[in-house]
Amino acid sequence: MSEPVTIVETPIKLDFSYTPGVASSRFLRSLEKGKIVGQRCPKCKKVYMPPRGACSMCGVATDEELILSGKGTVCTFCVTRIPTPGLDAPYVSAWIRLDGADITSMFLIQECDPEEVRLGMRVEAVWVDEADREPNLGNIKYFRPTGEPDADYDTYKDYV
Ligand SMILES: [Zn+2]
Structure with missing residues (x-):
């Protein structure tokens, strides 16, 4: 008796033009x-x-x-323990409030143990090499801890 099908991988490709x-x-x-x-x-x-x-x-x-500045505060995050194409598990994605911004954006957090990531953690953008940059958000590879003390809860409580 054969095993039941539990997952199907289907490559999908979609070409499109974006006009900002x-x-x-x-x-x-x-x-x-x-x-x-x-x-x-x-x-x-x-x-x-x-x-x-x-x-x-x-x-x-x-x-x-x-x-x-490219620095910000982790407002909420998720540790993903399932591998994703291009990312080894576990990895952390986080909603980060950049200093001076009033909305959050999602980025990866790397260069630390996923267990170390916490609300209020101070992080900074890590950019791709200047020669490889293109006009897109992929220029920010990920964020990493700055080592600064955690942000005060009052500074990000409205973004949790
Ligand atoms: Zn307004």
């Missing part, structure tokens, strides 16, 4: 230069990263740009 708007284009070009650009809403003062060109809460254009 003005804000996204400037953001992607900044990544190519090793910088992370955010935009501040003139009304509520929230800083968006990645910038969308408008504040979704206020409905106004966000044309004030600022450069974020």
Whole structure:
């Protein structure tokens, strides 16, 4: 008697073209230069990263740009213990609030034991080599611990 089928691997390939708007284009070009650009809403003062060109809460254009440091705080995270193509298990993905930003973004955390990752952990971006950069978020390979003391809970409690 044969074993029941429990998993089927099906390679999928999808070709598409992405046409970014003005804000996204400037953001992607900044990544190519090793910088992370955010935009501040003139009304509520929230800083968006990645910038969308408008504040979704206020409905106004966000044309004030600022450069974020590339450091941030882990607001929540997940340890994945199932292998993923290109990633050895276990690995950590985390929602990180970059310093100065008012929204979180998901990145991998590496260069530490997954068991060491915790809420409030201070992390920094690790970039691909300058010669290999392209206008996309793949320029940030992952984040790693900075070794700084953990952030105070009050600074990220609204993002957990
Ligand atoms: Zn706003």
